[in-house]
Amino acid sequence: MTSILSDERQSDGLPDDTSLLPLLLPSPAGQLTRRAFLAESGTTGIAGVLASAPMAASVAAAAPASSNAAPPSSSSSVALNLRVNGKQHALEVDPRTTLLDLLREQMALPGTKKGCDHGQCGACTVLINGRRINSCLALALSYDGAEVTTIEGLARGNELHPMQAAFIKHDGFQCGYCTSGQICSAVGMLREAGQGAPSHVTADVRRTGPVVQLSDTEIRERMSGNICRCGAYPGIVAAVREVSLMPRAGASRRSRA
Ligand code: FES
Ligand code: FES
Secondary structure (H helix, E strand, C coil), X not given: CHHHHHHHHHHCCCCCHHHXXXXXXXXXCCCCCHHHHHXXXXXHCHHHHHCCHHHHHXXXXXXXXXXXXXXXXXXXXXXXXXXXXXXXXXXXECCCCEHHHHHHHHCCCCCCCCCCCCCCCXXXXXXXXXXXXXXXXXXXXXXXXXXXXXXHHCCECCECCHHHHHHHHCXXXXXXXXXXXXXXXXXXHHHHHHCXXXXXXXXXXXXXXXXXXXXXXXXXXXXXXXXXXXXXXXXXXXXXHHHHCCCCHHHHHHHHC
């Protein structure tokens, strides 16, 4: 038994326990063994092992009771006024806060999703004064006084926005993560198209009159900033097409978004 252990230690080329003990013992009395040192340093690090008992106690006393403790409030917060989903808000925000984080973390409006956080997926799309933007790229402070519409603000009570109803009707989603961004983007897109905004597909919008007839290719192009990982594009296009053809769709779009 002894010889087996002894052979293993010798074979790794390391000195045995007894030769290391003088280096590890903090006091002549020797309360720390090599085995205890290794076990302790594995969980606390060498500094933790070597810290004196009084120092360790004071460090423990100074540590926060819980990692969930609220971060210290920023002294550089600035005032921000926003009208969100028809309701006026007077806010105090860190100037670095994005509109997306403000909506989700500070205003408890988690319907707007964070996908890439880099302006690449469109999951965070909201409407600012009726125009669609990627809220992950927008500093909240830049929109002082603006009117923000999120997915939570599109319905009127129990009456869904026509775009919401069309997405349900045409199965324009699977997991739903991209859906709030898709719907807000589609609402903003129809408004843009109604105002004659050009696209890569429509060569000259001046020839089509004030309202662009949206082919499926046009819808796909104009919605290309919104990615759906589930590939629900056929349903999304069908939903947008249906709403674009609704009677008085332009008036509805203007009044509701
Ligand atoms: Fe904003 Fe992806 S989260 S574009
Ligand atoms: Fe799942 Fe679009 S429905 S990402």
